[in-house]
Amino acid sequence: MYLKNIHLYSFRNYTDQTVQFKAQKTIIVGNNAQGKSNLLEAIELLSTLKSHRVSRDRELILEDAQTGQILANLTRSYGTSELALILRSSGRRTVILNQEPLRRHIDFLGILNAVQFSSLDLELVRGAPEVRRNWVDTLLIQLEPVYSHILQQYNQVLRQRNALLKEIRKRELANQNDKTESFSSDVSQLNLWDHQLAETGSRVTRRRARVIERIRSLAQAWHSSISGKTEILQIKYLPNVNWIEDDPIQVQQAFLEKIEQRRLAEQQLGTTVVGPHRDEIEFTINHTPAKSYGSQGQQRTLVLALKLAELKLLEEIIGEPPLLLLDDVLAELDANRQNQLLEAIQDRFQTLITTTHLNSFDPQWLKSSQILSVEKGQICH
Template sequence: MYLKTLHLKQFRNYRDCIVDFDAPKTILVGNNAQGKSNLLEAVELLSTLKSHRSVRDRDLVLEEAAVGQIRANLERAYGSIDLDLTLRTQGRRTVALNREALRRQLDFLGILNAVQFSSLDLELVRGAPERRRNWLDSLLIQLEPIYAYILQQYNQVLRQRNALLKKYRVGAAEGKLEESSRELYSELALWDVQLATTGSRVTRRRARVLERLAPLAAAWHASISGATEVLDVTYAPNIRAEKDDPEEVQKAFLDKIQQRRIPEQSQGTTLVGPHRDEVELTINQTPARSYGSQGQQRTLVLALKLAELKLIEEVVGEPPLLLLDDVLAELDLNRQNQLLDAIQDRFQTLITTTHLGAFDSQWLNSSQILSVHAGQISSF
């Protein structure tokens, strides 16, 4: 796939800007806070309908404007596609495909596939488990857009069940539990079943995608590190079943809920389910977060990102876009060359930087170079 045109209107600090991409690699150069990362964020939104930088649409719209818009023309193997995302400071966002409004945002997902690599991705190694779960979920949404709906279902059930457990805890604290305990237990049993049903769908899909990603990441890591280190990427689910079978996983789910019933009621929150899963990253059998230097951690993250590119290409049948947000300067020459060799001209790549000194002539000669200043983009 190839992103041909991007049109940003009242998005972040862009008032009205059109960019035509005419090379496999585009380098966006400019000082900090000029809009380089905002452009990559726009592409990320078209890909996943999410931003890793903001959860509120009103933060994405140009100050003093009510509506922002991201438009793109994308070339896929099966033809040209127009993508349209409208963001509002008040009210719901809307999406359109080939100028036709879509009723379900789910139908917008999986059209533009992209892998982003920024300095924030070091948190994949040293951050909280939630960071790794979010990363895995974002990948899954690109591979199986229906997963966005499955995850939404699970989170809705989780919120409802947590509200009930909180109600139970408050009632116990106030000595009013006896009046409604039977009703609460009956309602909780219904939410238990729904949690097990929706949660097992999340757990099984996460396990399957990591089974495919792990060997790809290990191979890249061996290549970048000169085969001196062994990377293991392992799924550590909160629910463990003997085999990958829906009924087995649901049964394991319900069994663990029973085991954790008293702690859940006393804490007023759900302690069982994929919202407590972990993705374990180890190098030479040592947890990566406590292993080695930042350089070694960057090698690990680079291996994960290259594995993402490869997996998406295998599943989708076309190479995704690669978004590199100010990371090349943090990679030494060996890692830069590994990245360059991996992407070549097969993956369209958008790169941000504050200066061109970090690039060797091979990068510069094969790239379109654009200057970004105060929400305006021009040829360098």
């Protein structure tokens, strides 16, 4: 997989910029806030249709512009693809593959595969559970694009069910005269949403469990290598709904049983407390929670092992190496971890690295890399 070029139009701080990639490794150098990370973010958007930095498209578009565009040409083992993403300040997007607008965004996913590693990824260890859920979900979207639709369905059911629980709570507090009649109607509606939550939620949790199972051994092998076999990494998936056998009917039944157990709590709180939106992923080093007790060095080793495991898993499943996007992380790693990372990359993955200075790179790396400099949204070759 090789990204040949990318064109940014009214994207972030880029007015009109084309970049041709001429080597397997590209180093993008410049001071902070010049546009280095924005270039990698554009590639991330073509890969997952998501940005890990912002949630609204308005923030991705150049100030005073109404639309922004990202265009790219990608070569894969089966041929060349032309990708285009049009962003609008209204939030409506258009995705185009080989000059054909796609009706479904899901058909755009899985064309360009990339693993992003930035200093923000340390939040994977020390951040809130939502960060770890987003990490697993983003990986799954690349491995199995239909997961994007499954997750969307679950979130839609969750919103509708929460709205109903909120309404039930409001009515109970108001103590209306027709309480008996409305209560009967509410229970009937809630029962319908219970089954939909169980059905969509079981699809999410089963896929998360599978991908954690697959990435665990890869991450453990990398972690052992980087730490010099002095530390043992464990990764545990802690689903909000416990289930044993990966069977759709049994998992749905486990959901319905837990919903029944938490019925009173949900009605009192006016929100859904059962489901994968409350899942957790636990990392432990030598049987100690990495979040609470891991040193900064241990946390960096863990995140590096996870990212290298992502690369390996994507390569195994899609059949060719994905792109690797390193956003200002070399400065965060000590010499040993830098060497482990650079040794793992070599020339196997097309790699784009942002940095504020070049002196942390091996001379051989500099010699074999394309070096671009960025200043105020202008890239010079």
